Amino acid sequence: MSTQNTQMSENAITPSVLNKMFGRALMYGASWNYERMQNLGFLYMMVPALKKIYKNDTPEMSEAMKRHLEFFNTHQTAAPFIGGVAAAMEENEGNAGGRAISGIKVGLMGPLAGIGDSLIWLTLVPICFSIGASYSAEGGLLGVLIALALINIINVPLKYFGLKFGYSSGSKFIQESAARGTLDTITNMAIALGLVLVGGLIPQMVGVTFGLQFTQGELVVSVQELINGLIPGVIPMLLTLLMCYLVRKGKSPVFLIVVTLVAAVALTALGVLTVA
Template sequence: MANKIQKSDLNKMFWRSQLIQFSHNYERLQSLSTLYALTPVLKRLYQDRPEEERINAQKRHLEFFNSHPVLIPFILGITAALEETTEEDEKDSVIAVKTSMMGPLAGLGDSLLNFTWYPIAGSIGASFAVEGNFIGPILMFLLINFLYFPLKYYGIHLGYSKGKELLSSNNGKKILDRITTSANVLGVMVAGALITSTVGVKLGISFGKGDGKVMIQDMLDQVLPNMLPLLLTLLCLYFIKKWNGKHVVAIIFALIGIAIVLSYFKILV
């Protein structure tokens, strides 16, 4: 592409990234707001391109996306660099890198920011507030954004510059493939941990009575712990992929109905 991204475009993207949390939908979560943030960059890159390419550029960034709002600017910076340096037939790699980073950075942001810095800032502000000092909530707000704003601003510029350096180096594509693979592996690990911690399926079926009573769930746990949550997750994934995500709500209500019926008959506990 002949057009080059300007610093002003990255700054516009920074200010727009402040509104990431203002536009959510339950189908694709932050996709619309991330497209809004990327719009100055896409306008710059596609201002002299055919209308069809401009439309396709917007459509590909409307796919499902969800990550930590403070670390999203870093992803946007790398995405901007990829958009600038790839041809139209290579744009699948842009979305692949963008989506591969959202899970790991979401986990990193939650652990370091939401569960560490946010409580620290809140406790400092609360210590003033409980004494009746009005500076408490103001201090909390300032402490949070004292860290969040630089992370967002430098995240965009660092992501863009490092993304360009990576892609311009001789081994750039190999390194990029390694990063993508590592991010995918970490994403799978996080997904596996979420399955065991959030999906609860426990059988209440047993054989025998008294001391000879045998619980089917105990037998399954000895063979493969959390086997039923895993099977249920894979089954849901199968139907979601089969129907291209069109009947997610129906799947949710079906699971709720089946769970109620099975619990009533003591099959599930």
């Protein structure tokens, strides 16, 4: 057996490693933060695979960990599937495939967030709690326990088998794509799709409402309605582009969040902005 094949065999992710990842995936949402959303939870889930792949090579391990500290946000039930795909890519590509790994994560997190929200939050959770409510109509915790049990009977296996399927399908996908030379094309498409989806969320996630009004006789002109009538969503877009520019210039995201919060409170007190 060649040295390369021996090294790949030694670094192969075993079922026990995937089980460790699954156990950590159950605590995935415990470290959500405003700066990069679910990045800490995703890295925490990935650590067993990264330790298996990179061993005690500190520089290689550090590079991989930094890569998974990038912004990440998706539905928690879908995260293990993406983690499985990322683990397969780490195993096959290593740090040399860092751009592809980040691109696949960005490309998958948006669509799977939409699917997870629709199937879990908007379908499974209401159904299960409706059933539970019927058992707690006269009070008591039985209905709550039933609802939680029903949700997790479906939710937990989805995470477990999603992780396993993501890893197995990810390995097969990488091998087939490498053979055809299409991985770079797919990566670029995934990045583009992810950016389009994230950009489409800006008007929903960034809210700026002006409170200024101009009065001419009985005519009242709202600045907010005037802007929305001319270019809907332009203020959230401009604010987001400004933040991206400042981050690229080296400004800390935490600093920008604090400044934005203070500015919003001050402008609202002055009547320039209003609570939507």
